[in-house]
Amino acid sequence: MAMISSRVVPSAKPAEQGKGAFSNEAPVQHGGFGKTLRIFWNMLFNKPRTTRPVGAIPVEPLTREQLWNAPDHSVFRLGHSTVLLKMRGKFWVTDPVFAERASPFSWAGPQRFHQPPISLDELPELEAVILSHNHYDHLDRNAVIQLADKTRHFLAPLGVGDILVKWGIDASKVRQLDWWQGTEVDGIRFVATPAQHFSGRGLFDANQTLWCSWVMIDGPRRVFFSGDTGYFDGFKRIGEHYGPFDLTLMETGAYNVDWPHVHMQPEQTLQAHIDLKGRWLLPIHNGTFDLAFHAWHEPFDRIMALAWERNVSIATPPMGRAFSLNQPERGHAWWLDVETHGAREHLAS
Secondary structure, three states: OEOOOOOOOOOOOOOEEEOOEEEOOOOOOOOHHHHHHHHHHHHHHOOOHHHOOOOOOOEOOOOHHHHHHOOOOEEEEEEOOEEEEEEOOEEEEEOOOOOOEOOOOOOOOOEOOOOOOOOOOOOOOEEEEEOOOOOOOOOOHHHHHHHHHHEEEEEEEOOHHHHHHHOOOOHHHEEEEOOOEEEEEOOEEEEEEOOOOOOOOOOOOOOOOOOOEEEEEEOOEEEEEOOOOOOOOHHHHHHHHHOOEEEEEEEOOOOOOOOOOOOOOHHHHHHHHHHOOEEEEEEEOOOOOOOOOOOOOHHHHHHHHHHHHOOOEEOOOOEOOEEEOOOOOOOOOHHHHHHHHHHHHHHHO
8 A cells, every 4th residue: 555755744743643543633522422322312313304405406417428528627516525526637536425325324324415416337537536534424335346446546544545445445546644644646736634523434443544634736726625624723734835725625514513623613614715725615515415403505505695795705516517717606506496496396285
């Protein structure tokens, strides 16, 4: 398995693996077993109806031919935190999740609001799969296995690459990085940068693998992918060292007052984008799964209002529609139509 270059920001505190587990740069408060049990109980039995849309999420279908004909620096949201990027005539995808549920079970757990704009089989050859951490809504085993033969590289934080190899991915394709380590693929520089989160896929593997955000540098173009994270001062360091970014793909969803340190409120998402010296903000981690108690459309409503208030350029393309770094456009509030049309259909029935 390939080891990567040394850290490029040696003054920053690296990821720590103490007591057999990774940790965040700053201590993160945990509520204990009782609080965790209460959260799971409420997730199972006390979710408001508004966490799921009443109408159909608009999805613009994609074909392989459309993708091949798209210009470089086109960006396509496929759902949740799955984003397909075209750079240097090749395709790169973040956290590919195509499963029906963000769960270890096929019969339980958060279910998709919409199907992906393109199937795994129809996706073109991928230069790299870029992974942020091992939670089920970011690391989809079946998708990884199905993509193995058409993917040249898998970029992952420490420990996540070991999971891929256990699943049968050729170890020569896997590159594992610690925070602030970088690697180059086909002339594009990738750096695993810090995030404030946690990891685990079961009861006994808490924080055994690392979590990260990603910097992508393609000549003059720079893209930031947040993965999952709470707000912390690491954004400022990343912005100082690698900004400004043409585009930030920023977590905006699944937030709650009960887990303030590992997911950002929309106000914090906007501040993180500013810290990163971002030019365009594209909110992700929303619109596909109900992973919290807020209304499914609330992240869009709040981040859009905040961005307009602060004069921040924001893009909210429907799933499958291209966003171009060469000719960026704001888009429209498509989620408002979902609720309006859904309510009309409900009344008509």
